[in-house]
Each structure stands twice: as C-alpha cells, then as structure tokens.
Amino acid sequence: MAKRRKLPNGTGSIERVKLTPQGKTRLNQYRARLPAKKGRKDIGFFKTYNEAMEALINYQEAPPEVTFKALYEKYKNTNEFKKLSEKTQRRYDVAFDKYKDIHEENIHDIRFSQLQEVIDDMENDGYQVQNQDGSYKQKYYSKSSIERLKHLVSKIYKTAIKENLLTYNLATNLEVGGLKIQRKKQIFTNKEINSLFNSINTNYYARHILILIFTGMRTGEYLGLKKDNINLKDNTIIDFGEKTEAGRDRKMFIHPKIKPILAELMLNSQTGYIVEYKQPNGKIINPSINTFNKKMYYPALEKAGVEKKIPYTCRYTFATIAHNSGVTDKALQKLMGHTNFNITANSYIQDLDEYIYSELQKIQ
The missing domain is CATH 1.10.443.10 (Intergrase catalytic core)
Known part of the structure; x- marks a missing residue:
C-alpha cells in the first residue's frame, strides 16, 4: 500500500467516515474539513484520501458578498471624497441614485450591461422641464452629467480593487454619448x-x-x-x-x-x-x-x-x-x-x- 502524502500545515484534516448517520455504508468515505482558523467547515466527502487532499489543497473561499451600495458608502468615508466640494458630493449622490436597481447587488454579480443601460437611459430619455403654460419641454443631459455616472462606477470599482475584492474595473469600457453625441445603437434584425x-x-x-x-x-x-x-x-x-x-x-x-x-x-x-x-x-x-x-x-x-x-x-x-x-x-x-x-x-x-x-x- 502506497504511503499517504502528508497534508501541509494549516490545510485542514481528512477523516474516514464509513457510515452515514442512518447506518448505511458510504460510497465516498473520506471527509475533508478545513482547519480551525477557517471554521472547521466540511467541504465534502470523497472516494479516496488523495481526492480529499487535493480538494483541501485547492480549496478557495468564495469571495465575500459586498454590495454596490456598501462600496459606495466605503468610498464616501475616504479622504478623497471628503475633500470634494459639497456640490460635487451631492452630484455623486444623485448619480448613485440612478443605479438604485443594483444598490443591493453583490459587486461580483453585476454585469457590464446593467451599468451601461443606466447610462443609455439617461442619454436617450433626458428630462422634462415644465413651461409657464403647463406644457413640458424635452431637454437632454450634457456629456459631463452623463460622464459622472461613469466616474461614480469607476470610484466604486476602484474601492473594490483596493479592498482586494476585484481585480477589474468594469467602468473602463462604459460608453458615454451625451448631448449631440449620440452613439450608434443596435437593433434586432x-x-x-x-x-x-x-x-x-x-x-x-x-x-x-x-x-x-x-x-x-x-x-x-x-x-x-x-x-x-x-x-x-x-x-x-x-x-x-x-x-x-x-x-x-x-x-x-x-x-x-x-x-x-x-x-x-x-x-x-x-x-x-x-x-x-x-x-x-x-x-x-x-x-x-x-x-x-x-x-x-x-x-x-x-x-x-x-x-x-x-x-x-x-x-x-x-x-x-x-x-x-x-x-x-x-x-x-x-x-x-x-x-x-x-x-x-x-x-x-x-x-x-x-x-x-x-x-x-x-x-x-
């Protein structure tokens, strides 16, 4: 019988468990468990000792769930944000509110299209201004106003990168049109x-x-x-x-x-x-x-x-x-x-x- 490889220190432990709680013989009898510093959590049962050991060695914790909103709040607590004028801070808050549908989304689950769509909506729909006679006039946001959405997203993703939550910044590829700079849009054929x-x-x-x-x-x-x-x-x-x-x-x-x-x-x-x-x-x-x-x-x-x-x-x-x-x-x-x-x-x-x-x- 080949000698079993020794687990590296701090990797966890492997225990053979032949029977289920109901007394039946297990097909996979080797339980892999994380070390105490990681909560001694079971990561599964395996057919062989070596399979259990490979699972422990290669185990990676799932990235923590941190929301879009939580990261913005963290950014607001930075010296960079606090040094901004009150007017600029309010503008960032307004831009953040545009992304209300993803405030509670885990930053790891947010897609590029979700971020781009908010910019597209703002660019295409503009806003209404009421005239004195009660009628409405359509106006469009300036490019700088729309770009603020991109700046906001960039700040949030840079905060996530600094916290070692992400390695990429989705804001980099966001497209901004704005007043009189309409981007080419697709249609379904x-x-x-x-x-x-x-x-x-x-x-x-x-x-x-x-x-x-x-x-x-x-x-x-x-x-x-x-x-x-x-x-x-x-x-x-x-x-x-x-x-x-x-x-x-x-x-x-x-x-x-x-x-x-x-x-x-x-x-x-x-x-x-x-x-x-x-x-x-x-x-x-x-x-x-x-x-x-x-x-x-x-x-x-x-x-x-x-x-x-x-x-x-x-x-x-x-x-x-x-x-x-x-x-x-x-x-x-x-x-x-x-x-x-x-x-x-x-x-x-x-x-x-x-x-x-x-x-x-x-x-x-």
Missing part, C-alpha cells in the same frame, strides 16, 4: 426576431423580448403591465406608460404576431402581472428590472442564439421598424410616449443600410 419566435417552445422568456420589440415599451413599463391593462377584443393596451405626461396617457395597439403570446401570458398569470418570475423556492413574483435582465432577458437571448444586446434594443427596433414601414411621425411619437417627434427621431430611429432595411420589411 429580422433573422434574430425569427430566431426568438422559433425558440418559444423551449425558451419561455423569449415571449417577453418579442412583446418588447413589437410594442416599444420601456422595460419598467412592461414589468408594470397587468392583465387589466390589456383588451384582446379591441387589440389595445392602455394605462401603462411612465416618464412623461405623453407616456402616462398612452395607448398601444397589439400587433397580430404577439397577440397569441399575450393571451397565453394572461392565462398563465398568477400575480395579475404579465411578467412573472419563478424564484428558486418556487414563489412566483413580478420581478425587478435587475432580475428581469439578469434572470430572464439575457438568458433568453442566449438560448435563442441571438447576439447579446441591451433591453433598450427592443425599443430602438420598434421605432425603426415602425418608421421605415410608413407609420406617421405623429403616430409614432404617440406610440413611443414622447412629447416631441424629435426625441423619437434623434434618439431611437436608427439608420439602416439597404440590406437590413430589406430584411426588416419582411416582418408582417
């Missing part, structure tokens, strides 16, 4: 849309992406959509908007291609909402934007074999298809929930080359 339709039988959440594409809804609007907002007989969706007055008083007509999907989702709804997510414990919930993106939207794209694109791509696609299919400016403005067609034209309708344009025209 006809081939990709058909791939989503074809995947429905084995890809349940693809239904939601298709509804977003054929309604142009914002993600937040869609997540708030209830069965009561939908009238299949009249082919309309009402009282679902957000953001602006035009958005809140908005009616959407149901495209024939998504009517059966909506009918199915309405029939299956257990919460009254169209979008539902089944948690690991079996509970059915109306998900947050973060849960929708991370657990439903991106996995559905991957399952359909479609290139990864941000949720706002659905809205860009809707506006582009509608515009190039002959929908009037005024009608499209109302469908998008914008107060001015310039917002739709400048921020959402994408330039198409001849090939993509011809492909999109095949959607009937």
Whole structure:
C-alpha cells in the first residue's frame, strides 16, 4: 500500500467516515474539513484520501458578498471624497441614485450591461422641464452629467480593487454619448426576431423580448403591465406608460404576431402581472428590472442564439421598424410616449443600410 502524502500545515484534516448517520455504508468515505482558523467547515466527502487532499489543497473561499451600495458608502468615508466640494458630493449622490436597481447587488454579480443601460437611459430619455403654460419641454443631459455616472462606477470599482475584492474595473469600457453625441445603437434584425419566435417552445422568456420589440415599451413599463391593462377584443393596451405626461396617457395597439403570446401570458398569470418570475423556492413574483435582465432577458437571448444586446434594443427596433414601414411621425411619437417627434427621431430611429432595411420589411 502506497504511503499517504502528508497534508501541509494549516490545510485542514481528512477523516474516514464509513457510515452515514442512518447506518448505511458510504460510497465516498473520506471527509475533508478545513482547519480551525477557517471554521472547521466540511467541504465534502470523497472516494479516496488523495481526492480529499487535493480538494483541501485547492480549496478557495468564495469571495465575500459586498454590495454596490456598501462600496459606495466605503468610498464616501475616504479622504478623497471628503475633500470634494459639497456640490460635487451631492452630484455623486444623485448619480448613485440612478443605479438604485443594483444598490443591493453583490459587486461580483453585476454585469457590464446593467451599468451601461443606466447610462443609455439617461442619454436617450433626458428630462422634462415644465413651461409657464403647463406644457413640458424635452431637454437632454450634457456629456459631463452623463460622464459622472461613469466616474461614480469607476470610484466604486476602484474601492473594490483596493479592498482586494476585484481585480477589474468594469467602468473602463462604459460608453458615454451625451448631448449631440449620440452613439450608434443596435437593433434586432429580422433573422434574430425569427430566431426568438422559433425558440418559444423551449425558451419561455423569449415571449417577453418579442412583446418588447413589437410594442416599444420601456422595460419598467412592461414589468408594470397587468392583465387589466390589456383588451384582446379591441387589440389595445392602455394605462401603462411612465416618464412623461405623453407616456402616462398612452395607448398601444397589439400587433397580430404577439397577440397569441399575450393571451397565453394572461392565462398563465398568477400575480395579475404579465411578467412573472419563478424564484428558486418556487414563489412566483413580478420581478425587478435587475432580475428581469439578469434572470430572464439575457438568458433568453442566449438560448435563442441571438447576439447579446441591451433591453433598450427592443425599443430602438420598434421605432425603426415602425418608421421605415410608413407609420406617421405623429403616430409614432404617440406610440413611443414622447412629447416631441424629435426625441423619437434623434434618439431611437436608427439608420439602416439597404440590406437590413430589406430584411426588416419582411416582418408582417
């Protein structure tokens, strides 16, 4: 019998345990346990002594869960932050609030797309200023205002790096457009849309992406959509908007291609909402934007074999298809929930080359 290798000091211990608590013979009898300084936690049972030893030697603690919010609070306690003017500090707080959907997310679980989408939203939607006559005027944030979001994220990730929680800074590749510097945005092609339709039988959440594409809804609007907002007989969706007055008083007509999907989702709804997510414990919930993106939207794209694109791509696609299919400016403005067609034209309708344009025209 070969001599067993000795465990390095501080690695832990290996014990042979032949029987289960119920008195049955174990298939894997060698229990590997961490040393006392690591809580003497069992890391598993193994078939051989050597397998247990390799597991102990190669064991790595899971990285601690530290939230986006916790890291920002840590940054606020640094001398660097305290030396900033009160005005600049308030601006960072405002930027931080823009990321409210990921405040409680573990920094290790946050995706680049979640960070970029907040910048895209701010860039595309701008803000409303009320005139003296009660009407609203659309304005856009300056590039410096949008860049502050990127600076904030960079500060948070640099704090995580200093704490030895991460080795990378996701802020490095964040793209910032801003006033009059609109970046090129993607849309879904006809081939990709058909791939989503074809995947429905084995890809349940693809239904939601298709509804977003054929309604142009914002993600937040869609997540708030209830069965009561939908009238299949009249082919309309009402009282679902957000953001602006035009958005809140908005009616959407149901495209024939998504009517059966909506009918199915309405029939299956257990919460009254169209979008539902089944948690690991079996509970059915109306998900947050973060849960929708991370657990439903991106996995559905991957399952359909479609290139990864941000949720706002659905809205860009809707506006582009509608515009190039002959929908009037005024009608499209109302469908998008914008107060001015310039917002739709400048921020959402994408330039198409001849090939993509011809492909999109095949959607009937």
